[in-house]
Amino acid sequence: MEHRFIKNRDIVLFSFQAWESDIAFNFKDMAYELARHNRVLFVNRALDRNSILKNAFDNKPRQRRPPGKGYRHLQQIQEEFWLLNPRSVLESINWSPSQRLFDYFNRINNRRLAEEINRAIDLLSFSDIIFINDNDFFRGVYQKELVPCDRHIFYIRDYLTIQPFFKKYGPGLEKKMFEIADMVVANSSYLAEYAKKWNRNSYDIGQGCHLENFVVENLPQPRDLASIPKPIIGYCGAVTSMRLDSEVIEHIATSLPECSVVLVGPTDEYFDKKRFQNLKNIYLLGGKQPKEIPDYVYHFDICINPQLVNQLTIGNYPRKIDEYLAAGKPVVATMTDAMEMFGKYTFLCKNKEDYVQQIKTIFSNKDLLSDAEIMRRRNFALDHTWENSIGLLGDAFYQEEAITHAV
Structure with missing residues (x-):
């Protein structure tokens, strides 16, 4: 099946997982595939205070340290592909006793990240941005209003709200994320149907694998x-x-x-x-x-x-x-x-x-x-390649663009 790939665009990828993770993850694979035809800025997961304390005595060589001397803020991975390692240390806020207090600190966290993303966008002269959020409804929920973009896409690949960490504040923020996104893409038909409860522009783009x-x-x-x-x-x-x-x-x-x-x-x-x-x-x-x-x-x-x-x-x-x-x-x-x-x-x-x-x-x-x-x-x-998955993303993207322009 032939696909219509997204090409010659500036794309910001907002990652839920850390770039330096030992575990292979979808968003990193998607980034490399998208970078074949586009300029890509991959926003690494920012450190938070709890994770810094937890990893203070972890000597794993791939463990990212808090910002300091020699910290590599913006790295070029390959031609037209950059990695942004946020300098901001975010507040650990899941302990918040009330929704109001959680939202207050969460907006601060979102704003800190957005300021760094916007500076990188200006430095790289990105424009008409496609912003893709990797399943992060905590740190990413306000990015659409804080980072100028042409299209804001939410990518769901896990049913996170069932996990204990997300049970308290996750369901409401995930619902909000679905509602504000221009479109939602999922790695399974089940998750695409789940997202359609709040956003009818939801698509299954499958999954790629390195086999x-x-x-x-x-x-x-x-x-x-x-x-x-x-x-x-x-x-x-x-x-x-x-x-x-x-x-x-x-x-x-x-x-x-x-x-x-x-x-x-x-x-x-x-x-x-x-x-x-x-x-x-x-x-x-x-x-x-x-x-x-x-x-x-x-x-x-x-x-x-x-x-x-x-x-x-x-x-x-x-x-x-x-x-x-x-x-x-x-x-x-x-x-x-x-x-x-x-x-x-x-x-x-x-x-x-x-x-x-x-x-x-x-x-x-x-x-x-x-x-x-x-x-x-x-x-x-x-047949389950990342090229095919990104092709399905492109098909969905241009289908939504056609609908938008027709209205």
Whole structure:
């Protein structure tokens, strides 16, 4: 499908996550793709007082320090692509006992950031700006009125208001953000429909993935997998009680004692304590570097995504499914709204019994492990590129422009 890409524009990207994060994130990938045809200013997440105190003794080399001597305020990443590291230290305000007090300090935070953005815009001679806010309804809610722009776009990629930190003030600010945005774009159909409650100009632009490392053959076997008996039923991702259904994992392990269930990813307190002590065929291997994940997936026999179905997970785009499929692996996953698009290429489950049945089906049917099936799964995943996602953003943008000019 051909797309109409946004080209030759000045774009400000207001990021929710820190540029220097060790974890890959959508907005950074989108920035590089947009910078192919536009001038881009990426506004890094500003430090706040709590985070500075929390990280005061953190010696991670990539950890950004408070502004001081040698602080790199405006960096050029590549031609026509700049990174703005705000000097402002923001107030930590989620403790506020009242909405009025929260709004007062939040406007101060927004204004501090806007002043720095406007100075950078002037320095770079940006004009007719497209401003894209990355899911930040706290620090970004007043930016439309403070930063002159031609179009203000809100990008939603997570259902943040269900998380404890955002529960108090998040819902109202997210609703306001939807209402004031010229358009909303989402990385899943579920989140696009959710946004349409407040802004009818809401579009699903899908999700891109970097899958080149998952299509490589003959990857080395990680050391901590070497002693684990095959066949291996594996999962890579956050091992947390908010996202994973421990009952499904336990049921797979008890029903298929001849299999090893391997979970690769950082664990929360619940899984740290639980540790499946009575089940010898469940292995928690802990967090790994992103570059190591393809090695683990390559040596899995079947990949699973035993999600809990809740407001946090139901609409999230499952990037790991693309990674599994790009590796050619058969995938068994929980049925959610976001998983519907993967239905023809995965084995979807409504309960723990379905998981065991689907796994047995795969092991008993050699055709599902054939080269033809591997390529069918792989080709589907490889269509989910950032170029395609940014193309869908362009299609939505120009559709809205046409409507605006017609009125």
